[in-house]
Amino acid sequence: MDLLDGIATTRAIRRYRPDPIPDEDLATLLWHATRAPSGSNRQPTRFLVLRDGPKAREAKAILGRAFREGWGAKRTDHDFDKGSGADPVSPKARAARAMQVFVDRFEQTPVVVLACIQRWRRPHISEGGSVYPACQNLLLAARALGYGGVLSMWHSFVEDELRKVLAIPDEVVIAATITLGVPEGRHGPVRRLPLREVVYDDEWGAGTAWALDPPDTRFSRAGPAREAR
């Protein structure tokens, strides 16, 4: 698969076939994840892989509970069942159904990867620059091998419980939960804001004549400004 095509078509995949990911593919995904940069090449990220081991099952049950709780709250707070969401064929209603299936089946997710960062100083946004590029590489590499996944943050509700079950040390932070598997069913295109709404030239808010989207780009509105929880 072409590099630009892969970047352009990698989207959140939340429905998986039950097929496992073979060890060698998983190693390939993680190896590509770890090619990402980190500050001073410090490489503070550790990838904790949860599949069918005893601790993994326990951790997946804890995460499944957190994800169902997180989605339940978001479904209400973001009015997923109101407005266009009341129409079952609307994109909003379809997104809600996909999310419900994702959280209901969480424990059956073939692979869950916790991307953890070993903190080396006090929290600052820049530490994310040493872990999330690797997460994106992981998702792109998954696309290359015919897998799909999504980055989620609902582990934050149960981080202490996970820390205990998985023996994660105190100075380590779980930065992301990445679910991975073989995509099931059809998935829509990547939709984003028009480029000219997010690119400024020379000064904040200054428009650009040159920041044009390719003709077949699919657009979205901006997501909700407020948090689900």
Added chain:
Amino acid sequence: MDLLDGIATTRAIRRYRPDPIPDEDLATLLWHATRAPSGSNRQPTRFLVLRDGPKAREAKAILGRAFREGWGAKRTDHDFDKGSGADPVSPKARAARAMQVFVDRFEQTPVVVLACIQRWRRPHISEGGSVYPACQNLLLAARALGYGGVLSMWHSFVEDELRKVLAIPDEVVIAATITLGVPEGRHGPVRRLPLREVVYDDEWGAGTAWALDPPDTRFSRAGPAREAR
């Protein structure tokens, strides 16, 4: 370029030829950056492009000063001129020379992109998950088009000054400074820790038999545990 090859060979590029990046290429890079995911597809990232405009020149001068100061401190704190660094052909000495050229020529960098995030709640590591995947896509797309770049954080020394010059609102945080240009000279391979040192299976610290690096992988030690500043 193949997706996996692109991921595997994208490395920090700090030396650039003076060639500009044409508008249409810059639009392609930024469009691919914005295909990255963000929490709830909220898309809080804005890309402020600094080239040769009046504000850009002013901002680049401020950044150049910060980068020279940042590198000066790091050069001392991380003992770049001691140990193997005293030998001018050592990797350490070569890295130091490349960094020195990078900061000395900062104002001549063809394109500087400030990746900014509109904060929607109080600071938390997870907000980085809505900006740094886009930064990684930008660097990968640059690789696809024959450009190179690097993610830097030294803007943090001068964020208030930049905010004033570029009219960046208070609720916006500069998450990364990305420099971009046509690579000059030769650049070494990506070097990382062995995969088995950063991948755990089922429990923190639990080794994996399957997390194997491909035979031609080049390794690094872990970077410094402490911060330069």
